[in-house]
Amino acid sequence: MKKYYSTAIVLSALVVAPVIAQDANLDESRAIAVQLMQQLAAELKKELTANGPVAAIAVCQKVAPDIAQKLSLDKGWRVTRVSLKTRNPLLGEPDIWEQSALQEFDIRAAAGEALDKMERSETVTEPNGRYFRYLKALPTQPLCLTCHGSLQQIPDSVKATLKEKYPHDQATGYAQGQVRGAISIKRVIP
Numbered sequence: 001m002k003k004y005y006s007t008a009i010v011l012s013a014l015v016v017a018p019v020i021a022q023d024a025n026l027d028e029s030r031a032i033a034v035q036l037m038q039q040l041a042a043e044l045k046k047e048l049t050a051n052g053p054v055a056a057i058a059v060c061q062k063v064a065p066d067i068a069q070k071l072s073l074d075k076g077w078r079v080t081r082v083s084l085k086t087r088n089p090l091l092g093e094p095d096i097w098e099q100s101a102l103q104e105f106d107i108r109a110a111a112g113e114a115l116d117k118m119e120r121s122e123t124v125t126e127p128n129g130r131y132f133r134y135l136k137a138l139p140t141q142p143l144c145l146t147c148h149g150s151l152q153q154i155p156d157s158v159k160a161t162l163k164e165k166y167p168h169d170q171a172t173g174y175a176q177g178q179v180r181g182a183i184s185i186k187r188v189i190p
Contacts, residue, residue, distance in 0.1 A: 025187060026121050029134035032071055032079055033119075033183040037138075039067050044143070053146045054161050060147070061165060065091060076187075081138070083181030087171035097124060098184050101135040105179045115139035115179060123189055130189040140180040148174045 043063050047056040064081065071079040082094040084102045094102060101120045109115055118137035123130060145153050147162065148171055154162070162169055174180050 025132040026134065028075075029077075029121065029132070029185045029187075030119070030136070032075060032077070032185055033134070033136040036067055036071060036079065036081075036183055037136075040064050043067075048143070053155065053158050057147060057158070057161050057165060061088070078184075078186040080184050081181055082135075082184045083138075083171060085170040085173070085181075087166050087169050089168055094184070097133055098135060098182070102179065102182060105135075105137050105182065109137075109177070109179050115177065118179070132185075132187045132189055134185040135182045136185075137179050138181045138183065140174040140176055140178045142176055144174065144180060145176060148172055148180055150175075 040059070040063070043059045044056055047059050068079045068081065071077075080092065082092070082098045082102065084094065084099065084106075086093055104120065105115075105118055108118060115137050116139060119135060121132070121134040123132050125131075140148060147154065147158055150173055151159070154172065162172075171180070
């Protein structure tokens with residue numbers, strides 16, 4: 001009987017340990033996503049107030065990738081923004097897992113799910129190893145429509161700057177409350 005209990009304890013530990021690690025990864029991913037969103041929103045609002053929407057394009061073009069890179073380096077995880085309608089393909093396109101999650105987000109949003117809570121996480125096995133993956137939806141806010149709204153909503157000066165800086169831009173035509181993209185976090189699982 002004693003051997004049965006020790007085997008059960010070992011098996012329980014093997015089951016519980018990955019769950020605890022998954023929860024820790026999820027909590028940390030949520031914190032990183034909030035940090036990225038808050039830093040980016042603060043920079044955008046500051047630039048919009050000081051210099052207007054044309055100047056604010058540089059925040060998304062240069063500052064946002066810098067914030068994501070700093071978080072990636074600080075945490076040792078890959079932190080980035082992705083979208084099904086890519087603005088800058090040089091920064092990357094969503095991979096298969098991200099595409100699937102973004103498509104799922106669109107379905108969930110159409111069904112009325114709140115975007116501010118929308119996320120997906122899981123541990124996946126890929127050719128290069130096991131990873132914890134996390135995606136946090138980025139809802140289209142009224143502020144976003146200046147650069148991401150319909151062509152009628154985007155001011156001519158912004159359209160001209162977007163065309164110059166992003167010749168392959170697909171990231172327009174959004175309406176308030178739609179999923180514009182997501183923050184993507186990927187961590188190697190030892």
